[in-house]
Amino acid sequence: MTKSILALLIGALIVPSVNAADAAVMPKELPAYAADKPLPVPEIAKRTLANGLTVWVVARDAMPRVDYVLAFKNAGLAADDATRPGFASTLAGLLSEGSEQRDSKAIAETAQSYGGGVAAFASNDGLIVSADALASNAGPMLGLLAEIVRQPSFPEQEIALAKANALQGLKAAEAQPGFRAERAILKAVYGEHPYARTQTTEAGINAITRDALVAAYRARLRPDQALLVVAGRIDANAAFELAQQRFGDWQVEGKAAAATSPSASSATRSFVHLERTGSVQSALRIGRPAVAATDADYIALRVTSTILGGGFSSRLMQNLREDKGYTYGAGLGYRAQMAGGALIAAADVRNEVTGAALGEFFAEYKRIGAEVVSASELDMNKRYIAGGYLIGNQLQGAVAGSLANNWLVGLPPEFLGEFVPKVRAVDAAQVQAIGKKYFAPEQQSIVVVGDAAVVAQLKGYGTFADAK
C-alpha cells in the first residue's frame, strides 16, 4: 500500500521519459530552494588497542541511546568454502545463541532488559555484530556484546535448530521470484568468484558442523581484524575505556584469514530464463560486473547509476513506471564491494510486457552513453545523493553502520565526510564516459523468472537457456 514496499522487494535497487528533467518548466510560484547549510561531518575519535582492535567513537547527544557496530574484515560470505555457501550467515546467527555464561534465552532477555538488542549478520566482505541500548545501559550492553563475540559456545542443539530452520527458510525463499532471480544474476555477473555464491543451499546447510563453526570462528573473529564503532550519548574517553575493559585482554593465535581475491570487471554475458509456471509477472534482472568501492570510477559510477535508476525521479522509474505503467518499480543498484562490484537493474513486470520492458531498459542504457546529461538533471541527482547523506547522517546508527561498511570495503574513515564534495565535483562528460563504459547493452546479462509463455518475447535480446 505504499511506495516504499518497493525498497523491501528489490533491496538495494531502486524517473521522466526523454529529457524530462529539462523539458519540464518549473511552476512560476514555486519558491526556490534555500541556501545549503554547511555539510555536517561526523567527528570521529580514533584509538587502536594493543591487540589491534580499532575503536572509533562518534559522540552525539540527539538520542538517549548508544549504538555499537563491531565489524570483522574478511569474515563474511566471500570467505566461505564453495561447499558451504552462506555459512557466514549461520556463524553470525549462532553467536547470540549461547555463550559460556548464558544460554540463548538468557542472552535475549538480558538484551531486552537493557532496552536494545544484539544481532549479527554477514555481508560479502565481513561479519558484523551490532548492539544498541538505552544510554543508561551502554556499559552493560558492551559487556554483553563482548561476551557473545569472545565466548560463544555454539551449543549442538542450537546448531541443529538453526540448520532445520535454515532449510525451511530456504524452501520459503525459493517460492519468491526475487530470490531465484538474485541467485541467477549473481552467477551471471560473478561466475566462479565467491561473490556469486552468497545464498545458502540445501547441501551447504546440511554440511554445517560444530567443528566447522568453531574453526571459522577462530579464524575470522579476531581483534586485529576488527573495528568497533561507538555512536551516541557517550563521550569518547568513556567509550575507549569501556572498549579497553571489554576487549583489551582479547588475544588470539594463528594467522588471520586471507583477503578475498579480486572479482573480474567483465564477464561473458549470459541469458537465463527460470521457469515459474503460472507466474503473473516476470522478474527481470539485468547485470554486469563493475568495480570495487576503492576504484577511481566509484564516485562517477555512483552518480551515473543514480541518474539511471537510483530513485523515484530516475530515468528507469520514470520510463517504465510513470510513462509506461509496466511495473510498480524499476531501478538499478551499484553494489560496490571490497574486491569488486556489480551493476544490477531490476523490475517485476506483467507478463505481456516482458519483452517491451527489456527494450526500455536498454534504450535508457544506450542513452546514458550516447547523450550528454543536462546540467539540471545532473544537478538534481547530485543534490539527491547529498540529501541522502544528510538524511542518513541524522541517524546515529546509520552513521555507525556507514563507517563500518566503508571500512570493510577498504575506504578510510574520512571518506564519509568527503563523499558529498566528491559527488559535487562529477561533471557531465564523466557521466557520459561512465555510461559508455558500463552500460553498453551488449555487456549485460539478463535473467527472467517467469512463465514459459513469456520466452517468445525474449527473442532479439539473446539466446535464453532454461535453468532451475
Added chain:
Amino acid sequence: MSALRTPKFLPFLIGLALSASTFAADSDRFALPIAVKTLTNGLTVVVSEDHSAPVVGISVVYKVGMRSEPKNRTGFAHLFEHLMFEGTPSAPEGTFDKVITGGGGRNNGSTRPDFTNYIEIAPVSALEPILWLEADRMTTLDFNEKTLKNQQDVVKEEIRVNVKNQPYGGFMWIDISQQAFSKWENNHDGYGSFVDLESAKIDDVRAFHRDYYGPNNAVLALAGDVTPEQGFALAERYFGKIAKRDTPKRPEVDEPLNTAERRITQSDPLAQVPAVAIGYKIAERGSADQAPIAVLADVLAGGDASRLYQGLVKGKTMALNIDSLFGLTGPFEYDGPTLLTLFALYKPNIKVDDVLAEIDAQIAQVVKDGVADAELARVKTAMLADWNNSLESFLSRADTLAKYQALWGDAKVANQVPGWIQAVTSDDLKRVAAKYLTVANRTVIDRKPAAMLATDTEKK
C-alpha cells in the same frame, strides 16, 4: 530537545556498577517539544523542533482511508493516493518528484484504514518548495484520464508484486480482516478488486479530492531543523489561502468482539512452507485496555525473549518465526475495529492445531498467573527503547505526530504513550488476555501449500 539541551554524557562508571540493572533510567526518556496551531481554514499544524541535523521531516495526514471509500470502489483510497503524485494544473506530472529529488529529499505515501499519509524528508533548504507542493495538491489535482489509466496499471502491478505473485499473498493483513470483521467498511479488500480499480472514473477522483482532501480534514506536521514560529508562518503562507471544504460524515464502523471462532484453510499455489495467522479483535482507540494489549503483544511475540518465540520457535521448535501485527498500523495508530494478529510459518510435519494449542497454553498462563515483575520490567524497558527509536528519524517523528493529531485529536498524546506503557500491571495483562485473546474472539487462517493440501485431502 536535543540541540537545546546541555550534553549530559553517560557517567560510565555508574553504568558499570549497575550492570545488573534491568530498568530504564529517567534520563532514557525522550520527550518531544510539540507546538500545535490550527489555521482559520481548519488545517492543524504541528511542529517539533530539533536542530541536531539540517534536515526536516514533513507529514501531511488526511483523515480518510479504506474504511471511507465508496462501496463499489474497493481500493479507491489507495488508487487516489497514487494520483496525488501525478500532477496539478500548476505543477504538471513529474514536477512533484523532481522538486523533491532536486531538493535532496525522499518522499512516500501510504493508505491505511483510518488515514492516508504523505511524507517527505529532506535537507531543510527544500522545506519551502515542498510545502508549496503539498499545498498545491491539497488545492486541486490535474484530474487527467491519462495519468488515471497509468496509475491503474501501476497499482495493478503493485498488487501483483505484493500479493498475487507472492507466496502467502499478504493473507496475514488482507484476508484475515476479510474473515474477522462483519461490516463492509472493515472487511473489504483495501487493495481492491481489479474490476473496481478499472471502473474508477475521473469524476470519482474529483469527488474524493473535494470531499476528503480539504485543509479542515488534514494535519501538517514538521519535525527537525525548524522552529514553531517558522513552521506556523510557512504553513500560513502556503496553506492559509486554501478554502475549507465540507467533509462527509464518517461511516459507522464499530462492531463488537466476535462470539464464535472463525476459521478457514486456504490453499497457496506458490508457498512451500505452511503458515498460520490468528487475528483477535481488540479494544477501541482510547480504551484503558489499549496500552495493556500493546504490552501483552510484546510479552507474547515481541522479539527473541518473548514467550511465543521461546515456546514455539525455540522450545517446541514448531515454527520458523512468530510476529505480531496491529492490522496495517501500530498499537496506537487506529481509529476503528482492528486486529492483533499473530503470524507464523510452521514446519510441514507439525499440525496447525498443535501450534494453536501452544499459543492457547501461553495465553492461558498469562490469564492465570499474570507476568512476573522482572519480565514485565524488561518488556517495558524494551518498549520504551523501541518508542524512542521509532521517533529518531525526523520523518517518522513528523509522521507520528501528524497521525496522533489526526486520530486522537492531540499530537501531545505522543509524549503520554511511554507513561501509559509504564503504568501497565500484571493484573491488566491478565484482564486483557482473558477478554480479547479468546478462542471465541479469534479468526484463524491456516495457509497451506497447494501440494500439501492436496496430499492431506487424499489421506482423508
